Amino acid sequence: MKASAGGYARAENVRHALDLLAASGGQGRLLAGGQSLVAAMNMRLSAGDLLVDISRLSELSGVTEQGGTLHIGALTRHVEIGSDPLVKTHAPVLAAAVAHIAHAAIRNRGTIGGALAHADPAAEFPACALALGAEMHAEGPDGTRTIPAEDFFEEVFTTALDESEILTAISVPVAEDGEKQVLEEVARRSGDYALAGLCLVKRAAGHRIALFSVGPKPILATGAMTALDDGDLDGAVAALAAEIDPPSDTQASAAYRRHLAGVLLRRAVARLKGDNQ
Ligand SMILES: Cc1cc2nc3c(=O)[nH]c(=O)nc-3n(C[C@H](O)[C@H](O)[C@H](O)COP(=O)(O)OP(=O)(O)OC[C@H]3O[C@@H](n4cnc5c(N)ncnc54)[C@H](O)[C@@H]3O)c2cc1C
Structure with missing residues (x-):
């Protein structure tokens, strides 16, 4: 089976992606690594009039540490999470999770933001985020907001994100001595x-x-x-x-x-x- 016909737009920055989502009237779907979304579209489990491609927004990718907090961009790929020195030091459970996620091809394309937003109850990263007491950072038409992991995951494949919002990053406290x-x-x-x-x-x-x-x-x-x-x-x-x-x-x-x-x-x-x- 193949996905139904629909539009495609590559976002140039986060604001552009938000504008594209807003203009789609609820029919826009964010495309990150595409590893879950495209499979769901091909099986006609997900449909939308417009794929909003955020995969090249470099500002949403990478890992930094600032003021006692580890900041992981939503587009950071699974393979990068598994090898990043800051993640290995401060959130080793995330790095350990990567070896259990699917296969190399999927880990090379899949993003942590995609995995968290997809909210598969069988996925590793959502549970890691919960155990770490992570915070999710979202941006929408009215600005930014932070959602604790405890409040983020609501149901099977359902999160607290509004369809007009983008998950931009996840943050976790840096590891304390002896953690x-x-x-x-x-x-x-x-x-x-x-x-x-x-x-x-x-x-x-x-x-x-x-x-x-x-x-x-x-x-x-x-x-x-x-x-x-x-x-x-x-x-x-x-x-x-x-x-x-x-x-x-x-x-x-x-x-x-x-x-x-x-x-x-x-x-x-x-x-x-x-x-x-
Ligand atoms: C064969 C196979 C086996 C797999 N095995 C595992 C496994 O063992 N464990 C596991 O955890 N995962 C597994 N996965 C899922 C994989 O980890 C996916 O890559 C991941 O769940 C989704 O990430 P993505 O970047 O590909 O997101 P996409 O497929 O691009 O998007 C997934 C959903 O999230 C939304 N989304 C994406 N990014 C954002 C964002 N920044 N803000 C808001 N919404 C967003 C999309 O609109 C879509 O609804 C498997 C996938 C496949 C195909």
């Missing part, structure tokens, strides 16, 4: 979407646990976080099982995913204790 970050997942084959996955961040203030592929959006497991802060791993595993509601599908049953979540938490904690990244 640890771990990602664990189980997939049937390398590169497949995970059956279940978990990101664990340990800071002086406590643990942050976010899961993917166990519900309609990435889930911050606050009950498990509290139990882990108290040093109660069995309690954390029990809390985790109670606070997720995984789907059953052709890949795995809900019961299996719930079991996996506990296994992944135990593995992640063991890696933290082994000082293993």
Whole structure:
């Protein structure tokens, strides 16, 4: 199957992209890496009268560190996230996630902003953003706004972004001394979407646990976080099982995913204790 016919416009800058979106009357679709959007269009799961190509907006790409904050442009590609020295130092869980995302061709084109805006509940980056306590930066016709990761992911493939807005960047706090970050997942084959996955961040203030592929959006497991802060791993595993509601599908049953979540938490904690990244 092929995508239905539609228009195409290459944005020259963010303002131009916003103007193109506004002029499309709700029919514009932002094209970043195209790795999810084009597949969805070819399957006629997504349609729009105008593709607004933002892929060449260099101002939305790259990683910088300023004033205790790591700033990652929305168009930074997966492969760049995986190799960037600042990301490896301050958000190693994002760098670790890249090895689990699809295959090289997709990682060469896909962007972190595209992955976050697409909000696939099985995707790695949204859960990493939640575990890191990231902030999303959006620009729209009325200016800019910042959305905490906790409020950004709303439902399957649905975020707090308005259709007139562009996600311009994600920011995370730089890593503190002794901070640890771990990602664990189980997939049937390398590169497949995970059956279940978990990101664990340990800071002086406590643990942050976010899961993917166990519900309609990435889930911050606050009950498990509290139990882990108290040093109660069995309690954390029990809390985790109670606070997720995984789907059953052709890949795995809900019961299996719930079991996996506990296994992944135990593995992640063991890696933290082994000082293993
Ligand atoms: C075979 C295959 C396997 C994959 N496996 C995995 C996997 O294991 N794990 C994983 O996490 N992902 C996986 N992906 C998805 C991949 O990571 C995508 O690249 C990513 O989800 C979307 O990024 P993109 O830049 O290609 O976005 P696009 O496809 O260009 O856009 C995706 C959506 O986000 C919107 N969008 C894009 N950028 C912005 C922005 N800056 N602001 C607002 N809206 C925006 C688009 O309009 C569109 O609706 C896979 C994809 C394929 C095709």
